[in-house]
Amino acid sequence: xxxxxxxxxxxxxxxxxxxxxxxxxxxxxxxxxxxxxxxxxxxxxxxxxxxxxxxxxxxxxxxxxxxxxxxxxxxxxxxxxxxxxxxxxxxxxxxxxxxxxxxxxxxxxxxxxxxxxxxxxxxxxxxxxxxxxxxxxxxxxxxxxxxxxxxxxxxxxxxxxxxxxxxxxxxxxxxxxxxxxxxxxxxxxxxxxxxxxxxxxxxxxxxxxxxxxxxxxxxxxxxxxx
Numbered sequence: 532x533x534x535x536x537x538x539x540x541x542x543x544x545x546x547x548x549x550x551x552x553x554x555x556x557x558x559x560x561x562x563x564x565x566x567x568x569x570x571x572x573x574x575x576x577x578x579x580x581x582x583x584x585x586x587x588x589x590x591x592x593x594x595x596x597x598x599x600x601x602x603x604x605x606x607x608x609x610x611x612x613x614x615x616x617x618x619x620x621x622x623x624x625x626x627x628x629x630x631x632x633x634x635x636x637x638x639x640x641x642x643x644x645x646x647x648x649x650x651x652x653x654x655x656x657x658x659x660x661x662x663x664x665x666x667x668x669x670x671x672x673x674x675x676x677x678x679x680x681x682x683x684x685x686x687x688x689x690x691x692x693x694x695x696x697x698x699x700x701x702x703x704x705x706x707x708x709x710x711x712x713x714x715x716x717x718x719x720x721x722x723x724x725x726x727x728x729x730x731x732x733x734x735x736x737x738x739x740x741x742x743x744x745x746x747x748x749x750x751x752x753x754x755x756x757x
Contacts, residue, residue, distance in 0.1 A: 574601035590638065594756055609639035609657045610752035618670065619731075619739040619747070626683060626730040629667070629739060629747055641751065651751045652726040653716035660754045663692070664711035665729040668746040669699075670738040681732035682708040687725060705740060715757045727751065 537553035540546065558564060562573040562581060570586030587593075587605025596604040613631035621627045628649040634642060639654040651663070669680055683694040693712035716725040729749040731739055739747050 574603055576600050576602075596756075606659075606756065607639055607654070607657055608659075608753040609641055609654050610750075611635075611637040611639075611641040611651055612748065612750040613637075613642055613651070614749075615739075615747050621731045621733055621739060622735060624732070624734045626681070626685075626732045628685070628728040628730050629749070631747070631749055647726075649728045650726040651728075651749065653718050653724045655718045655721045655724070657753060658717045658757070659715070660713055660757050661716050661751050662711070662713050662754050663727055663751045664709070665749045666707065666709045666746055667729070667731055667748075668705050668707045668740045669731075669733060670705055670740040678734040679732070680706055680708060680734075682710045683730045683732075684710055684712055685728045685730055686714070688728070692727065707746065713754065716751075 537550050537557065540550065565571075565573055565581065565583045567583065568586055572584050572586075573581045574584055576582045582601055584601050584603065584605075588607055591605040591607045593603050594606045595602065612635040614633045614635060615629065615631050616633050619629055621629075630648040631642065632644045632648060634644065639657060641651050641654055641657075642648070643650075653661075663684055665682060665684060667682055678699060679696060680699055681694060681696045684692045686692050692714050693710045695708050695710045697706060697708055699706045710729075714727075716727070718724045729747070731747075
């Protein structure tokens, strides 16, 4: 319902039913009459027309969205940071996805320590550009000789988004590798949601060390709409 100015009444004029109806219609079109729930807001849909935008999910924020009727929408901003409370064995000259059993934080159920514990998954309605990063430290096991080490971020079990290699000697001190990238993740219509994993590679049978809050660490956070 659009706002319509009922006009001024002349001094001494009779207040007509039509004039009162116009005032009532304007009241019904106002923000006070539109909102229904704590936290609701109103926004213009066109000139002299407003509409209710219902309160969003906890901790979501407003973003401009020209495709929406109101031109704005509530957007969740997912973030999680994971670690693993024990050393992990990798080797065999093949990349292996690391598991994570500890959530430092997980704002929107992006990870499960028991179901697919290697994955950080884009939540429903969480489409956006994400900053994704991982850090691991290889524990030299007292061997000898040169070897290649690597870390990578893998999308949906198939696509390498970022990768870092290093050459090291088995008798070197422990080697840390860090990898990071920005990438668009989607819930793909609330089905087959995108997910990322952190993989490690070593030519020998080194372990990924556990050091509280330091290694291994895997995290992702929503940055903005794509």
